[in-house]
Amino acid sequence: MHAFGIATVLESRHPSFRPGDTVSGLFGVTDHVNVRGDGLTLVDLSVASAPTWLGALGLTGITAWFGLFDVAKVKPGDTVLISGAAGAVGSVAGQLAKAHGCHVIGIAGGQQKARWLTDELGFDAAIDYKNGDIYEQVRTAAGQGVDCFFDNVGGDSLNAALAVLGKGARVVISGAISTYNSTDPIVGPSNYLSLLRNRASMAGFLVLDYKDRFPEAVEGLTAVMRQGRLVSHEHVVAGGVDRFAEALHMLFKGLNTGKLVLEM
Numbered sequence: 001m002h003a004f005g006i007a008t009v010l011e012s013r014h015p016s017f018r019p020g021d022t023v024s025g026l027f028g029v030t031d032h033v034n035v036r037g038d039g040l041t042l043v044d045l046s047v048a049s050a051p052t053w054l055g056a057l058g059l060t061g062i063t064a065w066f067g068l069f070d071v072a073k074v075k076p077g078d079t080v081l082i083s084g085a086a087g088a089v090g091s092v093a094g095q096l097a098k099a100h101g102c103h104v105i106g107i108a109g110g111q112q113k114a115r116w117l118t119d120e121l122g123f124d125a126a127i128d129y130k131n132g133d134i135y136e137q138v139r140t141a142a143g144q145g146v147d148c149f150f151d152n153v154g155g156d157s158l159n160a161a162l163a164v165l166g167k168g169a170r171v172v173i174s175g176a177i178s179t180y181n182s183t184d185p186i187v188g189p190s191n192y193l194s195l196l197r198n199r200a201s202m203a204g205f206l207v208l209d210y211k212d213r214f215p216e217a218v219e220g221l222t223a224v225m226r227q228g229r230l231v232s233h234e235h236v237v238a239g240g241v242d243r244f245a246e247a248l249h250m251l252f253k254g255l256n257t258g259k260l261v262l263e264m
């Protein structure tokens, strides 16, 4: 099972790494691993903790960064709507957009998550899609229309967001978690002609395509964090490999807030 992790080097024959170093990489779900050093990155724990290097300063934060600034090209004053907003990528994307001068609306499951977005993370508004009609709530919150929809969820969230696009809006497909376990064929969003009416665009992206530019994102994310405008929230599950399946299911049951991390 693929998994991104943070590890301590026990032995090394690679010139860049010594025993005791902390590194990040694609290690899999395991507590010990023998890997080639070339794909690893040194991690500085004096800058942030290991879970944060997996969260806001890891692939999660980097996904939010390039999705917002490279794909959606958000600018100050934009209204940005985010689904899966209390999750790992969504919570970082919302804070980055806010720090960039955008008006930010989050969609999340449950009152507690919605309150966390506005009260703790500084979102301008939050929608609890589990409480009331998502279409109506999105329409009320969107005002004159959204300039960017950052989608982590797909399904109804995507369809509702398409209905409230402003002129020239950008829809960024980061993911579609509501469809990942579907055993039925996935039906496309019926509101897609809103893209035509609003001269809008919809684009997907994969963070790994930005590999060569990761340092640029990490530098930007670290700077926003130093300004106190980016809080990395990790939901750490202890118990190691034995609890992996349980932890994975938490993502699909909405039991995590922020980045879900399994401690080995």
Ligand SMILES: NC(=O)c1ccc[n+]([C@@H]2O[C@H](COP(=O)([O-])OP(=O)(O)OC[C@H]3O[C@@H](n4cnc5c(N)ncnc54)[C@H](OP(=O)(O)O)[C@@H]3O)[C@@H](O)[C@H]2O)c1
Residues within 6 Å of the ligand: 059, 060, 063, 084, 085, 086, 087, 088, 089, 090, 107, 108, 109, 110, 113, 152, 153, 173, 174, 175, 176, 177, 178, 179, 205, 206, 207, 208, 250, 251, 252, 253, 254, 255, 256, 257, 258, 259, 260
């Ligand atoms: N494009 C890329 O390169 C890239 C990179 C990393 C991640 N991603 C994608 O980004 C998305 C978010 O990933 P993440 O790691 O940040 O996960 P996450 O949002 O922390 O975790 C999952 C959250 O999704 C929501 N969810 C789960 N099942 C749902 C359903 N059936 N309907 C609606 N919401 C549901 C739950 O939040 P609620 O309780 O609020 O419903 C849950 O807490 C995923 O789609 C992932 O595949 C993309």
